[in-house]
Amino acid sequence: MLNPPPVLKVTDVTKNYRHVQALRGVNLEVRPHEVHALLGDNGAGKSTLMKIIAGAITPTSGTIEIVGKPVSFTRPADAQQAGIATVYQDLALAPSLTPGENLFLGREIMRPGVWGGLGFVDRKAMSREASAALATLGARTPSANVEVESLSGGQRQAVAVARASLWGTSLIMLDEPTAALGVAQTEQVLNLLRRLRDERGLAVLLVSHNMPDVFAVADRVTVLRLGEDVLTADVADLTTDDVIGAMTGSGVVAAPALGQGSTR
Amino acid sequence: MSAHDTAGTPVPAETAAAVDVASADDGDLRGSRLRALVAVATGRRASSLGILVLFLVIFVTFAVTAPAGTFLARSNIEAMALSASQVLLLGAGMTYVLIVAGIDLSVGAMLVFAAVTAAKIVAGYDDAGLLAVVLVAAAAAVAAGMLWGVVNGLLIVRTGIPAFIGTLGTSTVILGLAQVWTGGINVSGVPIRLQEVFGIGKLGGQVPYPVIVTVVIVAVLWVVLAKTRYGMRLYAIGANPEAARRSGINVGGYIVSVYALMGALAGVAAFVDVSRFTTATVSGYTSTALNAITAAAIGGTSFWGGRGSIGGTVIGSLVPATLTSGFVVVGFQPFWQNVAVGSVLVLAVSLDQARRRRLAGS
Numbered sequence: 001m002l003n004p005p006p007v008l009k010v011t012d013v014t015k016n017y018r019h020v021q022a023l024r025g026v027n028l029e030v031r032p033h034e035v036h037a038l039l040g041d042n043g044a045g046k047s048t049l050m051k052i053i054a055g056a057i058t059p060t061s062g063t064i065e066i067v068g069k070p071v072s073f074t075r076p077a078d079a080q081q082a083g084i085a086t087v088y089q090d091l092a093l094a095p096s097l098t099p100g101e102n103l104f105l106g107r108e109i110m111r112p113g114v115w116g117g118l119g120f121v122d123r124k125a126m127s128r129e130a131s132a133a134l135a136t137l138g139a140r141t142p143s144a145n146v147e148v149e150s151l152s153g154g155q156r157q158a159v160a161v162a163r164a165s166l167w168g169t170s171l172i173m174l175d176e177p178t179a180a181l182g183v184a185q186t187e188q189v190l191n192l193l194r195r196l197r198d199e200r201g202l203a204v205l206l207v208s209h210n211m212p213d214v215f216a217v218a219d220r221v222t223v224l225r226l227g228e229d230v231l232t233a234d235v236a237d238l239t240t241d242d243v244i245g246a247m248t249g250s251g252v253v254a255a256p257a258l259g260q261g262s263t264r
Numbered sequence: 265m266s267a268h269d270t271a272g273t274p275v276p277a278e279t280a281a282a283v284d285v286a287s288a289d290d291g292d293l294r295g296s297r298l299r300a301l302v303a304v305a306t307g308r309r310a311s312s313l314g315i316l317v318l319f320l321v322i323f324v325t326f327a328v329t330a331p332a333g334t335f336l337a338r339s340n341i342e343a344m345a346l347s348a349s350q351v352l353l354l355g356a357g358m359t360y361v362l363i364v365a366g367i368d369l370s371v372g373a374m375l376v377f378a379a380v381t382a383a384k385i386v387a388g389y390d391d392a393g394l395l396a397v398v399l400v401a402a403a404a405a406v407a408a409g410m411l412w413g414v415v416n417g418l419l420i421v422r423t424g425i426p427a428f429i430g431t432l433g434t435s436t437v438i439l440g441l442a443q444v445w446t447g448g449i450n451v452s453g454v455p456i457r458l459q460e461v462f463g464i465g466k467l468g469g470q471v472p473y474p475v476i477v478t479v480v481i482v483a484v485l486w487v488v489l490a491k492t493r494y495g496m497r498l499y500a501i502g503a504n505p506e507a508a509r510r511s512g513i514n515v516g517g518y519i520v521s522v523y524a525l526m527g528a529l530a531g532v533a534a535f536v537d538v539s540r541f542t543t544a545t546v547s548g549y550t551s552t553a554l555n556a557i558t559a560a561a562i563g564g565t566s567f568w569g570g571r572g573s574i575g576g577t578v579i580g581s582l583v584p585a586t587l588t589s590g591f592v593v594v595g596f597q598p599f600w601q602n603v604a605v606g607s608v609l610v611l612a613v614s615l616d617q618a619r620r621r622r623l624a625g626s
Contacts, residue, residue, distance in 0.1 A: 077512060092510050094503035096570040097496075105500050106511030108493045119492040 013062030085168025365569025413527020502569025
């Protein structure tokens, strides 16, 4: 049986800013139906690589393939068109709009017929679809008509992830999705990621430096250090010490500082 | 607990299956429900219920305390409607501007410039057909206002100057140019027929045309803001421009369109005033922009963008008109109106602030 092509294949990507090499040749492969974690300490190149995949910046050299097809993104819309949806840390939701309006912002559902032609939106339909999308992710908001401003942090994250799942047809990329959340809400968000994979059949790229999150949810992991990928493996075959060793460049360390800061 | 312990602990199946973001924080949910109820009761994006009640209280108080046949007299209601209609027309435009987190202080100056343009063009054409005069004057006023609106919008979008400073500057420039053009003297000679038929005319002998113009335009603006994609995107732009941008919305274009609309409405108001007075007045519009902002703010439109409604602005423009008329009829010094309007404004905005704090604290 032929293996399906990876959803995302990054080969030898470099990025130079004047004399600084942010990325010095990164390889990354995200397979279909997997949660893939991209780990790295601060300054390892995570966010640079993320921005390249999202089309926000262009690489100096190297190639990117989406489902086997080479692509070159020059702006975020290119990446969105290729089926990549990004959930940024700031979520980018409009607080005075409802979840439905947020999910469909920029791609609104219009009323049928003449009214739609005149620019009238169908808020009921957007609200219904939003509830359905949130339900698929196992997340419920108190009401589809409540403003996002009155939702909790975990609920807002759910809205942002649902929005991405609606528009990302191949890959959902998330930047530190649990950074601002408490223990219970973190668990809920990790479940959102599992559901993206299991219910929606999507590939998920989780950009993080939170070790417990990664071990709880990821299938495979790639570790970046100083602009290079230094480790890619199945999470099941790894211990935290392996990962910390790869992140810091030392062999095996006791590593009190790295994982625990965010363990709670 | 070390990182490794956490990682090694498998997630219980029940937890994984029964993810319910809402049920995990019940207190939060209850708060949300309450807030949802309040939001439904007060209109979705503005806290205008309180101000509606306040308006009704003011209105009924004057209706009861005023001598019979004064406050509720047809002529008085008509006078109040006329005095509210310009504030409402411009306040509706200002609501759009405030919703995209902008502000426009140049409304009065644009109005003067548009009035001067219209009056200069039609002055002396006493023998021309009435329809032609109406159309030319209206088109000239709206075009002149809109032109300055586009200038405002481009200035704010392209340079990133705060709208407050940008329109403060253009306000002075526009008014200055109007004064240079006219030598600082009012422009008269507008065909008197324009006044007779439109300016002080009434539809079916009942409703003044200026009021009808305002009602029709404001009704359209209400529906557009509340029901269309354009309106929905304006709320999004005001609430979080970055979110709108990432959704592929041309944020700058929308903002320019809103300032253009504000300018066009100043042009409509200019046409109405030229028709009513057959003169383009160069002075006397210094508080026009502030009155429009007051109406929108009393109506619950937020200065931080993303929140507001035309319905609120309708009430917000009726309050000052009612107070002015009411104090006169009851026999108070009319200056009390200023005291009352200012107090209502401060009260309305502080309510909005308290509401924001409550939400932010959740």
